[in-house]
Amino acid sequence: MRYWLLKTEPEGFSIDDLAASPRQTTCWDGVRNYQARNSLRDDFRPGDKVLFYHSSIVPAAVVGLAEVVREGYPDPTAWDPDHKHFDPGATAENARWVMVDIRLVEKFDQPVTLDVLRAEPKLAKMELLRRGSRLSVQPVTPEEFKIVERLAKSSTSVGKESPKSAPAPKIAKKPSTLS
DNA sequence: GCCAACGTTGGC
DNA sequence: GCCAACGTTGGC
Secondary structure (H helix, E strand, C coil): CCEEEEEECCCCCCHHHHHHCHHHEEECCCCCCHHHHHHHHHHCCCCCEEEEEECCCCCCEEEEEEEEEEEEEECHHHHCCCCCCCCCCCCCCCCCCEEEEEEEEEEEEEEEEHHHHHCCHHHCCCHHHCCCCCCCEEEECHHHHHHHHHHHHCCCCCCCCCCCCCCCCCCCCCCCCCC
């Protein structure tokens, strides 16, 4: 099983949008970078675990976990002229771009902010923290994944020590595929 | 809104 | 194949 980090701008699609999606599952369309595409196409497998990351927001943070439920398949938004990510070089016959399906596993009570990630020495080599890193689909090591998961649960995060509100709903449904 | 970093494009 | 121009990303 592999581990990944997926970036999204919450203004466009947030973890709450994922939680509100049917079966808390969505297709991860719109990726238009070849390196990211190659990961989606060649390396994503059902069962892989995903760190769900909100970018272009303050504070940027890992806000929860998701799981891959469908491996790479053609991204139809690529040949839709009305779509924001339309690519004139893509056709239904030659898709060029690929998406996967992911399902929400858990929304963290407490987002793990960039500051908190940077403060953890064991994450020093994490792709996300590399200067100039812009990839929206990144591999994560099992160790990094576990550390982030632990940071989400520890109370040592920077910022408000808010009294725990209602525990986040634990979402662990079993059906494994879309439609 | 600034701007550094990076990917892509296209002229040559 | 080089590389300058350009567009985008994303933290701040």
